[in-house]
Amino acid sequence: MPADPRTPDPTASDARSGSGGRGDIAGRRRTALLSVGAAVVLVVLKLTTGLITGSLGLLAEAAHSGADLVAALLTLFAVSVAVKPPDEQHQFGHGKAEHLAALAESAFLILVSGWLATTAIERLSSPGSHEIDATWWAIAVILLVIAIDLTRMIASHRAAERFGSPALAANALHFAGDLSGSIAVLLGMIGVALGWPEADAVAALLVAVLVIAAAIRLLRGSIDVLMDRADQRSVIAVRQAVAAMERPADVRRLRTRHAAGRNFVDVVIAVRADAGLELAHARADEVEDAIEQALPNTDVVVHVEPVAREGGVRETATAAALRVARVHEVHNVDVLSLPGGGEEVTLHVKVAPELSLEEGHEIAERVEREIRGAVASVRGVTTHIEPLRPPTPARAVDEDDGEFERASVDAAVRQATGRGPSAIEMRDTERGRVVLVTILLPAGCTVGDAHREAGRIEEAVRERCPWLADVLVHTEPCPDPDPDR
Known part of the structure; x- marks a missing residue:
């Protein structure tokens, strides 16, 4: 029996996409056309043989195949519609057309089967009221029908698995029911031939x-999808993917939903309020990539909500200032x-250099109002407006060119830490030469101690090379406490 179309595998690969490429579209249509052709042949065989022999079982199967013919035509139409790309009126695509077809198909099956069950009960309540001719050729026709049912069931099941199509999965489920029904009719015909007319x-x-x-099962599955019932397997897969991220x-x-082999995921994540738009967007991209790896062929929408960063007045004031439009950077935030x-807050705010003084002043006032609204204890805010500098052109300095500066840096670092620097790099800019130094300090020292050590090294280098435009000392932890290493 084919897998339940109500519960498609949410982790299926793109090869089972409900909105695949041209090969997928052609394959789904080819499978649907095969179903239509087979249904026509079966209706003719079953109806003709049933009328000649008087077999209610064959007539039941003919009616069943007739309903399947209508359903196959609906499936063919639905597949043609479902593969259309999203448009202005259907911005999430047309995938649910397949589920609408499956819903109509289940309704047909319930109506036809109810009539057949009623007729069968009437014949059982009136034994001998209908004569049945169980000939050898009628049994041969049923065997041919069984072969056709088996072939199209396998073809539809494989196509449904390949393309992730609920309409084709519904067809496979029905063909499996047809196969079971045909076997039952064969046994019934054999029973009649052996002398048991009922x-x-x-x-x-x-x-x-x-x-x-089968129709009730299909009906429930179609309703679940059309009502956007959440697939718990998708929910678990998303949460596991997010939890497995590096951060x-x-x-x-x-929120998740599934339609026509495609997953739709809406997720809201929390990001620090002072992270900035670019960092928040990068964080959303990381989450989106993780979900798409866990659930291929998924439409993911990540919404970011700011949350207050844990900390005191300084952190809250920084986050508040960064919320103001056209503020690019905030630094030198101090709390008095x-x-x-x-408390009183002082800070430096960088804005675009082409702004007028009036525009810059308006931004400063908005920053001050934002900080006062975020921190009730703040009595005053003083903002210093600075122009945002464009990237500075620079070139690397050759080893021979910066020999004196390198020696001076090495001496200053050895004097302060007892070991040489981990790296020395130099850049020439329009402001002058910039030295970038990396030093190793004990991993257990505090950030404050590391900052003071870096400051002393910067002062020592400037004393040896006062012409340098800037000296930047980067500190890294060294797990080895031996300074001679």
């Missing part, structure tokens, strides 16, 4: 029960504790 009605009733059960995201809300309680 066997045909029993077979017809069994076919009706099988078809109704797991704080998921505040998660005033007598009698309360």
Whole structure:
């Protein structure tokens, strides 16, 4: 029996995409056309043989195949519609057309099977009221029908697995029911040939029960998808993917749905309020990539919500300033504790250099209002506006060209730390030469101690080379406490 079309595998690969390429579209249409052709042949065979022999089981199967013919035509139409790309009126695509077809198909099956079950019960309640001619050629026709049912069931099941199509999966499920019903009719015909006339009605009733059960199952699955019922396997896969990230995201809300082999995921994550737009967008991209790797062929929308960063007045004031439009950078944030309680905040804010003084002043006032609204204890805010500098052109300095500066840096670092620098790099800019130094300090020292050590080294280098435009000391932890290493 094929897999339940109500529960497609959310982790299926792109090869099973409900919106695949031209090969997928042609394959799905080819499978649907095969189903239509087979249904026509079966209706003719079953109806003709049933009318000649008087077999209710064959007539039941003919009606069943007739419903399947209508359903196959619906499937062909739905597949043609479902593969259309999103447009202005259908911005999420047309994938649900397949589920609408499956819903209509289940309704057809329930109606036809109800009529067959009623007729079968009437014949069982009136034994001998209908004569059945169980000839050898009728049995041969049923065997041919079984072969056709088996072939198209396998073809539809493989196509449904390959393309992730619920409509084709519904067809495969019905063809499996047809196969079971055809076997039941064969047994009923054999029973009639052996002298039990009621066997045909029993077979017809069994076919009706099988078809109704399959139709109800299909009906539930179609309703679940059309009502956007969440697939718990998708939810678990998304949460596991986010938790497995190098920096797991704080998921505040998660919504998933599935239609025509495609997953749709909406997730809300929390990001520090002072992260900035670019960093927040990069964080959303990381989450989106992780989900798409776990759930291929998924439409992912990540919404970012700012959260207050844990910390004191300085962190809150920084986050508040960065929320103001056209503020590019915030630095040198200081908090002054005033007598009698309360704080005063001073900070530097960088804006575009082409702004007028009036525009810059308006931005500064908005920053001050934003900080006062975020921190109730702040009595005053003083903002220093600076122009945002464009990237500075620079070139690397050759080893021979910076020999004196390198020797001076090496001496200053050895004097301060007892070991040589981990790296020395130099850049020539329009402002002058810039020295970049990397030093190793004990891993257990505090950030404050590391900052003071870096400051002393910068001063020592400037004393030896006062012409340098800038000296930047980068500190890294060294797990080896031996300074002679």
